[in-house]
Amino acid sequence: MVFARTCLTSVSLSLFKRRHHSVVRDTIFALSSGHGKCGVSVIRTSGPASGDALQLLTGWKQLPPPRRVTLTSLLCPTTGELLDRGLVLWFSGPKSFTGEDCCEYHVHGGPAVVMGVLQALGTVQMLRPAEPGEFTKRAFQNGKLDLTEAEGLGDLIHAETEIQRRQALRQMSGELGQLYQKWSHRLVTALAHVEAFIDFSEDDNVEENVLTSVDSEVKNLQEELEDHLKDSRRGERLRDGLHLVLAGATNAGKSSLLNLTSQKPAAIVSPIPGTTRDVVETVLNIGGYPVIMSDTAGLRDSEDPVEKEGVRRAKERLDNADILIAVVDASKVPITRISILAHLKSLLSFPSSEGKLREVLLVLNKSDLLDPPGHAKVQELCKDPELPTACFLSCQTGQGVGDFIYILKQKLEKICGDPLHGAPSLTQTRHRLHLNKCLEALEQYTIYREQDLVLAAEELRISYRELGAITGRVGVEGILDIIFRDFCIGK
Ligand SMILES: Nc1nc2c(ncn2[C@@H]2O[C@H](COP(=O)(O)OP(=O)(O)OP(=O)(O)O)[C@@H](O)[C@H]2O)c(=O)[nH]1
Ligand SMILES: [K+]
Numbered sequence: 001m002v003f004a005r006t007c008l009t010s011v012s013l014s015l016f017k018r019r020h021h022s023v024v025r026d027t028i029f030a031l032s033s034g035h036g037k038c039g040v041s042v043i044r045t046s047g048p049a050s051g052d053a054l055q056l057l058t059g060w061k062q063l064p065p066p067r068r069v070t071l072t073s074l075l076c077p078t079t080g081e082l083l084d085r086g087l088v089l090w091f092s093g094p095k096s097f098t099g100e101d102c103c104e105y106h107v108h109g110g111p112a113v114v115m116g117v118l119q120a121l122g123t124v125q126m127l128r129p130a131e132p133g134e135f136t137k138r139a140f141q142n143g144k145l146d147l148t149e150a151e152g153l154g155d156l157i158h159a160e161t162e163i164q165r166r167q168a169l170r171q172m173s174g175e176l177g178q179l180y181q182k183w184s185h186r187l188v189t190a191l192a193h194v195e196a197f198i199d200f201s202e203d204d205n206v207e208e209n210v211l212t213s214v215d216s217e218v219k220n221l222q223e224e225l226e227d228h229l230k231d232s233r234r235g236e237r238l239r240d241g242l243h244l245v246l247a248g249a250t251n252a253g254k255s256s257l258l259n260l261t262s263q264k265p266a267a268i269v270s271p272i273p274g275t276t277r278d279v280v281e282t283v284l285n286i287g288g289y290p291v292i293m294s295d296t297a298g299l300r301d302s303e304d305p306v307e308k309e310g311v312r313r314a315k316e317r318l319d320n321a322d323i324l325i326a327v328v329d330a331s332k333v334p335i336t337r338i339s340i341l342a343h344l345k346s347l348l349s350f351p352s353s354e355g356k357l358r359e360v361l362l363v364l365n366k367s368d369l370l371d372p373p374g375h376a377k378v379q380e381l382c383k384d385p386e387l388p389t390a391c392f393l394s395c396q397t398g399q400g401v402g403d404f405i406y407i408l409k410q411k412l413e414k415i416c417g418d419p420l421h422g423a424p425s426l427t428q429t430r431h432r433l434h435l436n437k438c439l440e441a442l443e444q445y446t447i448y449r450e451q452d453l454v455l456a457a458e459e460l461r462i463s464y465r466e467l468g469a470i471t472g473r474v475g476v477e478g479i480l481d482i483i484f485r486d487f488c489i490g491k
């Protein structure tokens with residue numbers, strides 16, 4: 001009875017495979033390069049009718065050798081009209097990106113040419129336009145990629161900075177998937193041992209210490225999973241962009257610093273205190289790290305309902321900041337540790353009472369307004385170990401802004417690390433959810449272990465399923481659409 005259950009996982013897996021492999025599929029087509037006018041556009045097809053379509057569009061009697069580029073005329077199959085002269089590249093399945101017969105048409109990138117070729121493909125029987133991410137989905141279903149690799153590919157397409165690209169490429173290489181698969185394998189082995197014990201221990205064929213070794217394996221797995229999860233979300237933060245929030249008293253120069261850093265007049269600057277009300281965001285690339293920098297309303301008590309709302313929004317942003325940039329007008333606040341700390345504390349509740357691990361960067365602005373003794377005092381203060389990392393600068397003259405960017409980059413590095421080093425990072429909330437559930441089930445195993453071994457085994461099975469869902473090995477049909485929805489058409 002126990003074995004019947006064990007087999008269920010593999011039965012449902014093979015059912016899943018069969019359902020996805022044996023169906024006669026439509027052939028899909030789409031523009032795979034960007035839209036708009038460009039030098040070359042690439043149109044792809046994937047599926048069993050790819051070869052027919054290629055022969056119809058070129059008039060060829062047979063298919064060309066695979067993976068070789070051929071220059072040819074492309075004709076409308078119904079009218080015979082010349083659509084373009086372009087390159088075609090034939091891949092016969094399974095040696096292709098999707099694992100199916102595929103063809104690429106490299107045509108001139110004008111909208112009329114692209115439209116013409118797409119329409120011509122649409123006239124071929126069994127061909128239909130692809131849905132977003134459908135090429136990659138087929139690659140997954142044909143075993144060319146696991147889900148983490150497919151997600152890495154999606155991230156690579158969306159990567160806007162160098163460090164994001166590195167992380168995506170690493171995930172695409174399958175390293176993260178391999179890590180999860182190794183854990184899966186260990187879990188299945190543990191599960192098999194428990195089940196063997198349940199079935200055969202009465203015949204004395206299985207020794208008691210089998211369970212002891214399963215227990216210690218479960219404990220090891222728990223520790224490894226916990227370590228992997230305890231990464232302060234570095235991979236996810238890098239994928240989504242880090243939140244930097246400028247905060248401080250009115251007129252400290254927050255908006256000036258935002259404009260200077262982003263090199264555009266994103267926020268209004270004026271000598272009137274309380275100028276900024278809404279949160280003003282700009283997206284930046286700081287040393288290869290993607291950053292969303294937000295300027296916020298100056299923090300002060302106000303009776304004005306609009307400004308009050310601005311301050312509320314500012315505080316909300318502060319709570320979710322990865323790096324808090326506290327801007328202080330160094331010409332106004334006395335330059336002593338005590339007064340700076342008191343100022344930070346009154347405005348930003350720093351050091352945070354909840355003991356939140358948040359990076360703080362103190363910016364002492366308006367250096368141009370200080371005399372030489374004032375400068376010396378601030379420079380001394382910047383070395384104070386009791387204060388957060390500090391930068392002394394002037395938004396007016398730009399002096400010290402280079403150092404500010406440099407220090408920010410160091411902080412970003414500290415938070416995200418280099419995605420090429422160390423263990424591969426967890427990059428998606430989806431993975432985190434499954435890993436947490438996997439971990440919970442392992443904890444349940446330990447709880448049930450002494451009372452009811454059958455229930456304990458069931459928990460191992462649950463944790464195995466959760467891990468399998470990350471790479472797409474087990475029970476993922478329901479989530480596929482969600483994952484591939486974020487891909488663009490043609491990918
Ligand atoms: N001399 C000098 N003036 C500066 C400097 N930075 C900003 N200012 C001036 O300080 C005033 C306030 O600057 P903002 O950037 O609007 O200050 P803020 O912190 O965004 O102010 P609120 O949005 O009202 O909270 C403006 O008149 C700026 O020109 C600086 O480094 N030196
Ligand atoms: K202002």
Ligand SMILES: [Mg+2]
Nearest residue numbers: 254255275276
């Ligand atoms: Mg402002």
